[in-house]
Amino acid sequence: MSEHKIGLSWKKGPEDFKYESYDRTHSIRYSGGQKLTGSSTTETYGNGELVNPEELLASAVCSCHFLTFLAIAAKSRYTVSTYEDNAIAVLEKNTDGKTVVTQIDLYPKVTFEGEKIPDQEALNGLHAKAHKNCFISNSIKSEVTIHPS
Template identity: 40%
Template sequence: MSQHSAAIEWSRAPHATDPKTYSRNHVSTLAGGQKVNMSSSPAFLGDPDGADPEQMVISALASCHMLFFLAIADLKGFPVARYTDTPVGELGKTEKGQALTRITLSPRITFVDKTPDTAALAAIHDSAHKRCFIANSLTAEIILDLG
C-alpha cells in the first residue's frame, strides 16, 4: 500500500470583491514542493484565477485514466505519441447533498505508428477505467466521449 499526501494552507484575508466575507484563496503544496494556487469556484465566491477542488478532482481522474491508458496501449503494441483530454465535471444534488455527479472524459489520442481498431481502443479504455484508482474512488458517473 502507498500513501499520498499534500499540504493545504489558508490564512484569513478580505474577499477581493465582497467585504462582508473572506477570501477563499489558499495554496496546496504537492510532492516536490509544487504549489497550486487554489480557491473555491467563482459560483461559491472563489477566485477564477485559482484551481477549485472540483477541477482538481476531474484533472486527477483524467490523469489517472491517461496514465493507465498509456501503459496498457504500450503493452498491447500501440505506443501513444500524443494524448490530450478536456474533462468536464457536473455538480448535482444527491441524497448526501451537492456532489460531482457526472464527469466526462474526452481523450484525443495519436498513436506512434499503429492505431488500434475501434474494438481494441474500447478495450484499452475499459481496462484503463477499471484500473484507475481515482475512478474506483468516485461515485460520479464517468462518461467517455471518444467523439
C-alpha cells in the same frame, strides 16, 4: 501500500469573516515540491482565475485514466504519439439534496504511430480497460464516462 501527502494552508485576510466576503484563496503543497494556489468556484464566492476542488477532482480522474491508458497501450505494443483530453465535472444536487460531483466526462483524443494502430473497437477496449483499472475512478462515487474520439 503507499501514502500520498499534500499540505494546505490558508490565512484569514483583513476582511470580515462572513460567508459572502472571506477570501477562499489557499495554497496546496505537494510532496515533490510543487505548489498550487486554489480557491472555490465563483458561484461560492471564489476566485475564478484559480483552480477549484471540482477541477482538481476532474484532473485527478483525467490524469489517472491517461496514465493507465498509456501503460495498457504500451503493454499491448501500441505506440501512442499524442493524447489530449478535455474533462468535465458536473456539480449538482443528488437525491439527498446534497451538492456533489455527480459525473465526470472524459473526452480523450489519442493518436498512434507505427505499424500497429488500433481500430475503433480496440481503442474502445483500451479505454474500457484503463477505466476499469484507474484507481482514482475506482475510489469515487461519481459516474465517470469516457468519450474517446
